[in-house]
Amino acid sequence: GEDVxxxxxxxxxxxxxxxxxxxxxDSSSTYLYWYKQxxxxxxxxxxxxxxxxxxxxxxxxTVLLNKKDKHLSLRIADTQTGDSxxxxxxxxxxxxxxxxxxxxxxxxxVSP
Amino acid sequence: xxxVTQSPTHLIKTRGQQVTLRCSPISGHxxxxxxxxxxxxxxxxxxxxxxGEERNRxxxxxxFSGRQFPNYSSELNVNALELEDSALYLCASSLGxxxxxxxxxxxxxLTVV
Numbered sequence: 001g002e003d004v005x006x007x008x009x010x011x012x013x014x015x016x017x018x019x020x021x022x023x024x025x026d027s028s029s030t031y032l033y034w035y036k037q038x039x040x041x042x043x044x045x046x047x048x049x050x051x052x053x054x055x056x057x058x059x060x061x062t063v064l065l066n067k068k069d070k071h072l073s074l075r076i077a078d079t080q081t082g083d084s085x086x087x088x089x090x091x092x093x094x095x096x097x098x099x100x101x102x103x104x105x106x107x108x109x110v111s112p
Numbered sequence: 113x114x115x116v117t118q119s120p121t122h123l124i125k126t127r128g129q130q131v132t133l134r135c136s137p138i139s140g141h142x143x144x145x146x147x148x149x150x151x152x153x154x155x156x157x158x159x160x161x162x163x164g165e166e167r168n169r170x171x172x173x174x175x176f177s178g179r180q181f182p183n184y185s186s187e188l189n190v191n192a193l194e195l196e197d198s199a200l201y202l203c204a205s206s207l208g209x210x211x212x213x214x215x216x217x218x219x220x221x222l223t224v225v
Contacts, residue, residue, distance in 0.1 A: 031212045042116075042202055043155075043216040050212075088155065092212070099168055100147075100214075102155040 004091055004103035011109045018076040020106045022089035025070060029091035032065060033100065034074045037086045046074070046087075076108075084110045114139070116217035118203050124223045125193050133188040133220045137205030143167075144186040145206075145214060146178060150199035158201075161186055162208060190222075198224045 003025045012018045024032070030051050035043040049056045049063045049072075056063045062075040072089055086105040093099050117136045125131050137144050146158040157170040161180035175191040184205075190197055200221050206214040 035216075042118075042218040043204075045213065045215055048212060090155075099157045099160065099170070100145075100155075101157070104154050 004089060004101055006087075006089060006103040006106045008104065009107050009109070011111065012079050014079060014081055014110055014112050016079055018074075018079045018083070018108055018110075020074045020076075020087050020089075020108065022072040022074075022103050023070055024072065024089075024091045024101075024103075026091060026093060026101075027067070027070065029093065031092045032063075032072050033088075033090040033092070034061075034063065035088045035090065035102075037088065037105070039085075043088065079108075079110050081110045081112060084108055116203055116205050116215055118201075118217040118220050120220060121218065122221045122223075124225060127193055127195060127224055129193050130189065130191045131193060131222060133190075133201050133203075133222070135186045135188070135203030135205075135217060137184050137186070137203075138215055140207070141205035141215075142184050142208035143206045143211065143214075144180055144184065145204040146186070146188050147202045147204065147216075148172075148199045149202060149219070150196070153199075155202070159188070193224045195224050198222060 006022050033048040034046045060077045064073045088105045090100040090102045119134045143162045148156045160168040164180050178188040180186045200219045202219045204214040204216045
């Protein structure tokens with residue numbers, strides 16, 4: 001079945017690293033995504049990883065994928081107050097984007 | 113380059129009415145997706161259109177429907193509105209065939225009273 005789980009809340013201090021975790025259940029997922037949603041806004045695609053990769057780095061963002069444990073994480077280095085938002089992980093069931101299954105979202109609060 | 117644009121941004125409707133939401137994809141994108149983000153229910157996949165055809169549908173009743181026009185813009189129609197249809201409706205677009213990078217619009221906030 002399709003189920004993506006995330007912890008609801010994470011609080012960090014400015015300058016620290018943030019790690020947001022996600023677990024998924026469908027081993028046939030082809031792509032796994034991280035989206036950011038700021039208050040009152042739509043979703044911003046941060047990064048995605050193909051299921052045959054185990055790591056992807058993009059500037060301050062590092063995505064780690066453990067296929068065996070069906071665990072995905074997003075690390076944000078040098079977290080800034082502007083990073084405060086809700087972060088959603090999502091998996092795609094078929095080739096590409098045909099249907100994304102989203103997690104519940106993790107609210108990241110960065111304090112000065 | 114313009115991103116995905118949705119209109120209107122906010123809408124208030126009465127139960128039983130019908131509503132049409134609009135989405136213009138990023139230039140060059142032929143796939144359009146609709147998602148519902150209802151309070152407490154998270155993001156739920158509604159519909160996927162590609163090259164003018166409905167390709168996939170989420171677990172929603174038939175009163176949720178839509179279409180894609182030759183210019184790849186899309187409409188989402190909801191008939192017989194119910195209170196629980198109150199949500200943020202998000203549209204996304206990607207390259208044709210369901211390319212992996214999809215970009216979302218700002219959404220339409222629908223309130224049903």
